[in-house]
Amino acid sequence: MADGTHQAPVLELDDIQGTLLRQRPSPYTGTYFLLRVDDPADGRRMLQRLLPHVASAARWWDPPSRAWLSVALSHSGLRALGVPQASLDSFPDAFHEGMAARAERLGDTGESSPEHWDAPLGSRDVHIAVTLFAPDEAALEALLEVGRAALRDLPGVQMIYRLDASQLPTKRTHLGFVDGIGEPDIEGAGVASILQAGRDHYGYLPGFGPTIKAGEFVLGYENQLGRLTPIPQPDVLGRNGTYVAFRKLHLKVADFRRYLHDNASSPEEEELLAAKMIGRWPSGAPLVLAPDHDDPDLAVDPTRANDFIYHEQDPTGLRCPVGAHIRRMNPRDSLTDTIVDVRLHRALRRGTTYGPMLPEGQLEDDGAERGIVFIFMGADLVRQFEFLKTQWANDGDFVGLGTEKDPLIGDNDGTGMFTIPHRPVRRRLKQLPRFAVTKGGEYLFMPGIHALKWIAELAA
Incomplete structure (x- = not known):
């Protein structure tokens, strides 16, 4: 103008x-x-x-x-x-x-x-x-x-x-x-x-x-x-x-629960490990704003639920691990010191669930088909969707994690790991299996x- x-x-x-x-x-x-x-x-x-x-x-x-x-x-x-x-x-x-x-x-x-x-x-x-x-x-x-x-x-x-x-x-x-x-x-x-x-x-x-x-x-x-x-x-x-x-995507819900159970000493620690892998608590409250426990009131407040950044508030991932699912899919300001413009790799997402729920607390698979339909929409399949999958979900180099992959949707094969920053010593979850199996696309x-x-x- x-x-x-x-x-x-x-x-x-x-x-x-x-x-x-x-x-x-x-x-x-x-x-x-x-x-x-x-x-x-x-x-x-x-x-x-x-x-x-x-x-x-x-x-x-x-x-x-x-x-x-x-x-x-x-x-x-x-x-x-x-x-x-x-x-x-x-x-x-x-x-x-x-x-x-x-x-x-x-x-x-x-x-x-x-x-x-x-x-x-x-x-x-x-x-x-x-x-x-x-x-x-x-x-x-x-x-x-x-x-x-x-x-x-x-x-x-x-x-x-x-x-x-x-x-x-x-x-x-x-x-x-x-x-x-x-x-x-x-x-x-x-x-x-x-x-x-x-x-x-x-x-x-x-x-x-x-x-x-x-x-x-x-x-x-x-x-x-x-x-x-x-x-x-x-x-x-x-x-x-x-x-x-x-x-x-077919979700291996029982495997996910069992992996948490095998790597935690209490139900509270299971919930924390799951939140560390996702980057949010079950309610949707982000770890950057609620690092110690879930905060449902925060999650339902539209003026607060997304009001956070990584580079300034959590640069080393002590709150939200740098390899967590939501931090990979939208690094926000994490890559300010690199040549990557996050805005070039965003995509619109629409997810819907299919199949019956696995009963609460059940650790054995019942054989039912259940999962999520992921819909990604954007003007450039390669620069947006494929970049998200190849560079951010299935590669850890962009955040200094080497061969680590997205703990939720990465093509893990049971040999990988997930790093959780912690003081004085970080924790590494090993033998990470594939929790989301592609059934078609x-x-x-x-x-x-x-x-x-x-x-x-x-x-x-």
């Missing part, structure tokens, strides 16, 4: 799918559907039927959005729907190759390798992902009927996978921790700045900064490098879209709403 002040970008919220910029409410219940398109015309007809029900970021909290629906497409899905070759070629290589082809670099090896994934995850048969979520079963059933109607009399579209995901009664993950607390503050969107006390009540909450350029998450806007991230062509296809890394493109319409209206 002429006076030197900065003006935030005007995001086209009506064209951005709501799940990209708006957190889901709590409680939630929902379903992920994966579809295969055998007939392009039927696939486009289905998209036309779904379009009126796709929630935008502009009307997320309005009554019609009490239940919401989103749509994302794989590279093979775009091809199956008849998207022109020139457009297909304009997508980045990582998206074209797919997650399964890049599994080894992501740490998806051994029992997490694609050969062990749930079919059809990782295959070229996954074309369209439709996500339906609602705050209760009645609202979800109404949305499921929308999905059934969209598929009616369209034999050229087949549902090939369904995964139900609902919030646990504890409103925590299967490992017992509150999730989804810290999200980037996106310039022009105010996502992390919305006070949940009211949908019209806005204010900037401490600890969510620094604000990150919208182009890091939404295609068509300036990113942290001061330029536009290349977008698929034509512009109507790429603008207001984003890339999605969809991951189904996909790279998807979540188009803007106008882009979905463009695809749906492609000529035969």
Whole structure:
């Protein structure tokens, strides 16, 4: 601007799918559907039927959005729907190759390798992902009927996978921790700045900064490098879209509990060790602000729950270990003495739980499928999601920990360790096993709403 002040970008919220910029409410219940398109015309007809029900970021909290629906497409899905070759070629290589082809670099090896994934995850048969979520079963059933109607009399579209995901009664993950607390503050969107006390009540909450350029998450806007991230062509296809890394993770809850039990002398120490590995207490209270015991009141205070930094408040990790999960995924100011700009590697995260809870205190696995669906969204799969996995989750060099890996989601194999700084002598947990097993994953493109319409209206 002429006076030197900065003006935030005007995001086209009506064209951005709501799940990209708006957190889901709590409680939630929902379903992920994966579809295969055998007939392009039927696939486009289905998209036309779904379009009126796709929630935008502009009307997320309005009554019609009490239940919401989103749509994302794989590279093979775009091809199956008849998207022109020139457009297909304009997508980045990582998206074209797919997650399964890049599994080894992501740490998806051994029992997490694609050969062990749930079919059809990782295959070229996954074309369209439709996500339906609602705050209760009645609202979800109404949305499921929308999905059934969209598929009616369209034999050229087949549902090939369904995964139900609902919030646990504890409103925590299967490992017992509150999730989804810290999200980037996106310039022009105010996502992390919305006070949940009211949908019209806005204010900037401490600890969510620094604000990150919208182009890091939404295609068509300036990113942290001061330029536009290349977008698929034509512009109507790429603008207001984003890339999605969809991951189904089976959590070895019994193994996690047993590891804590075997390395602690009391239930209180077990809770402390778990908090050291995560970086927060079960309630969500951060160790940097509550180093000695859980503080549920702190955790539910939006003005305090994220109001901390590492380099100034906890430089050596005496409170929150430098290798803890949340410190790896968002180092905040920890890397101020390096050339790494943390803002270049943030990603939006949406997590949902699936499967029944393991009974409290049980240390033996019951064989049930349970875990979390991790959804990562951003404008650059390699610089954001893959960087997080390869450099911050599965490598310890960036924080001086050598070969140590993320204790929760790292590709640990029973030979690694986790360092807990302590005075006078640090503690090292050894023989760290893998607690999160990848059961499948996909790279998807979540188009803007106008882009979905463009695809749906492609000529035969």
